[in-house]
Amino acid sequence: MAGSDPYAILGVARDATPDQIKSAYRKLARQYHPDVNPNDPSAEEKFKEVSTAYAVLSDPEKKARYDQYGVTDDQAGPSGNPGDFFGGAGGFGDLFEAFFGGAGAQQSRRAGTIRDGDDIRAEAVVSLREVLDGIEKKVSYRRSVVCDTCGGMGTADRSTPPRCNECNGRGVVTAVKQTFIGSIRTQTACPKCRGEGFTVPNPCGSCQGQGVVPKSEELFVSVPVGVESGQTLRVSGRGSEGIRGGTPGDLYVVLHVADDSRFEREGRNLATQADISFAQAALGDTILIDGLSGQLEINIEPGTQPGDTFRIKGEGLPRLGGGSRGDLFVQLNLVVPKKISDAEAALLREFAELRGETVPKGAGKGGFFEKIFKKR
Numbered sequence: 001m002a003g004s005d006p007y008a009i010l011g012v013a014r015d016a017t018p019d020q021i022k023s024a025y026r027k028l029a030r031q032y033h034p035d036v037n038p039n040d041p042s043a044e045e046k047f048k049e050v051s052t053a054y055a056v057l058s059d060p061e062k063k064a065r066y067d068q069y070g071v072t073d074d075q076a077g078p079s080g081n082p083g084d085f086f087g088g089a090g091g092f093g094d095l096f097e098a099f100f101g102g103a104g105a106q107q108s109r110r111a112g113t114i115r116d117g118d119d120i121r122a123e124a125v126v127s128l129r130e131v132l133d134g135i136e137k138k139v140s141y142r143r144s145v146v147c148d149t150c151g152g153m154g155t156a157d158r159s160t161p162p163r164c165n166e167c168n169g170r171g172v173v174t175a176v177k178q179t180f181i182g183s184i185r186t187q188t189a190c191p192k193c194r195g196e197g198f199t200v201p202n203p204c205g206s207c208q209g210q211g212v213v214p215k216s217e218e219l220f221v222s223v224p225v226g227v228e229s230g231q232t233l234r235v236s237g238r239g240s241e242g243i244r245g246g247t248p249g250d251l252y253v254v255l256h257v258a259d260d261s262r263f264e265r266e267g268r269n270l271a272t273q274a275d276i277s278f279a280q281a282a283l284g285d286t287i288l289i290d291g292l293s294g295q296l297e298i299n300i301e302p303g304t305q306p307g308d309t310f311r312i313k314g315e316g317l318p319r320l321g322g323g324s325r326g327d328l329f330v331q332l333n334l335v336v337p338k339k340i341s342d343a344e345a346a347l348l349r350e351f352a353e354l355r356g357e358t359v360p361k362g363a364g365k366g367g368f369f370e371k372i373f374k375k376r
């Protein structure tokens with residue numbers, strides 16, 4: 001397989017214009033297209049390579065990241081050489097996940113001894129009330145910070161670690177294998193420096209040559225109103241620190257909205273239940289229920305049925321970042337008393353009689369159903 005610098009694959013200069021990149025891609029894509037080269041696996045391979053390179057260089061964001069970092073393929077093993085970007089065992093999908101994925105632990109490798117800091121993931125739990133109001137939330141996490149003793153060099157004398165002489169600082173060694181489709185170059189992490197590209201002959205005692213030490217930290221993050229579970233806040237530069245000139249990673253705070261037994265949430269709307277008695281349902285009443293920002297009064301009309309639902313406008317939650325609030329839906333739950341006194345029973349029988357209903361006899365004695373219900 002050829003090298004993997006997308007510029008080299010497309011045969012364009014690093015400062016090529018989008019038009020030049022596009023036309024170079026079109027030319028190569030026509031040349032290597034599988035339809036033009038049936039049953040030619042090497043052309044197909046080349047076609048994939050060309051498409052992959054164009055996918056990077058035609059996307060301003062991906063191109064910028066490639067230009068900035070040169071190489072970032074953790075899945076295929078650490079490597080310090082921009083030419084290895086598309087090499088290694090990881091497939092196209094793996095690579096892009098590792099490179100452009102979301103809030104995962106990502107790491108960028110750079111040439112030489114520079115090491116960028118890892119991204120860090122932390123979690124924060126917020127209540128529904130905090131979703132309504134927004135909050136500055138304290139987040140605790142651990143990240144790597146530059147070792148004070150060696151200033152991040154990793155060496156006891158604070159000198160720059162020497163380049164590995166086995167791989168000449170590239171971090172990878174190349175082997176050429178002969179196969180039926182020709183020679184294939186494979187690259188593996190350098191065994192001497194374990195892919196680092198440098199060795200630390202006199203490691204710093206405080207960080208064992210790592211240049212960084214773990215540290216517990218706390219930070220207040222602004223949680224905007226309207227957040228939902230799983231949404232993530234990124235705090236730029238608050239991940240692990242880079243060393244020897246590397247940039248720090250980012251801190252990703254994954255938010256969880258705590259369950260509130262009073263409310264169910266669906267987007268901006270909330271739902272709750274309120275218990276009412278048969279007398280309240282029949283006669284009508286005014287009751288107080290718990291809203292998110294305080295108690296709310298609702299009017300029960302005479303003749304209200306079990307399960308009837310009220311919609312209270314503007315008592316839900318705002319959209320992410322603010323805006324008008326959704327609604328609160330209140331479902332009425334008719335509660336039948338579990339035990340009633342003899343006097344109450346007499347009144348209920350009278351009530352039934354007045355309405356011309358069959359007067360209930362009450363539960364029988366010793367019957368099949370009584371045996372079952374008695375257990376309750």
Ligand SMILES: [Zn+2]
Nearest residue numbers: 147150204207
């Ligand atoms: Zn140190």
Ligand SMILES: [Zn+2]
Nearest residue numbers: 164167190193
């Ligand atoms: Zn090496």
